[in-house]
Amino acid sequence: MPLWLGMVPFAVAYAVTARAAGLSVLETQLMSVTVFAGASQFAAAGLFASGANALGIVATTALLNARHVLYGLSLSRTLPLTRPQRVLAAQFLTDEAYGVAVVRGPQESGGLSFAFLLGAELSLYSIWNLSTLVGALAGAVLPDPGALGVAVVFPLAFLGLLVPLLKGRLTVLVALASGLGAWALSRVLPGGLVILLAGIGGALLGAFLSTRSQNTASQA
């Protein structure tokens, strides 16, 4: 339930941004039905608005969703799935569904099951798509999103995803390096490429610093 409360404003904000970027109600909804990945949908809406290159949008999506491989790896270690189950579960796997499955799943009688995973996934999927529809239709009613300053919702929404992740000095350092790097790059390069380069650069920095500190810790 608390997850739904978090998803609804995010989905509505995504839909309003997508509509402001010139996507139709159908296109806005189609992205929620197929891609079903909040952060990358929102990023794509912002990039559409800034007129970014299409391949940049796709590459940013690929980078953002590369982390889903981690959720799959983690889930498949505790929950053996048949091939049809994997094919189905993969479409609806998100950060939130993974979180619910690993935290609440083991508390169920009989432990984490495919039914529990799919149930969590589908409930989030329904809420996400319903909220998208509401936002997309609301976006059509608003007179002029530009004049209302709706564009500020985009950085605010991502700030909302970023803030809970800032735990400890290393994550703050990575965020600052990537954010300031992106700002500097955005003066000379197109939007999609900036996110991709700064995103990869920041994650490499984080991986380098964290594995280095682990190595020195294990040697000491």
Add this chain to the structure above:
Amino acid sequence: MSVLLVIFLMWAVTYPVRWLGLSLGRLHLPPFWLSFLQFVPVSVFAALVLPEVLGSPEWPRRLVACVVGGLLMWRTGSLAPGILGGFAAYWGARLLGL
């Protein structure tokens, strides 16, 4: 490129990754790349936020919005008050002529 094609390609790079993870339960990624994947969200979210604030023609208003919104998100631990409060702060700054 049409919007529909972009949406299809976005799906085409998302679904297989999810499926791959579920199908490779016994694979062990080197610690460096596991760490890389864990840092991707922090890094990408920051790269999306900062240029949208500092690089905008109305950057003082957006900065006010994000400082207020960020503090609300941090204190309340939830998204909705942050977005609403940040949006209100944006309008406050705008009406004050910032």
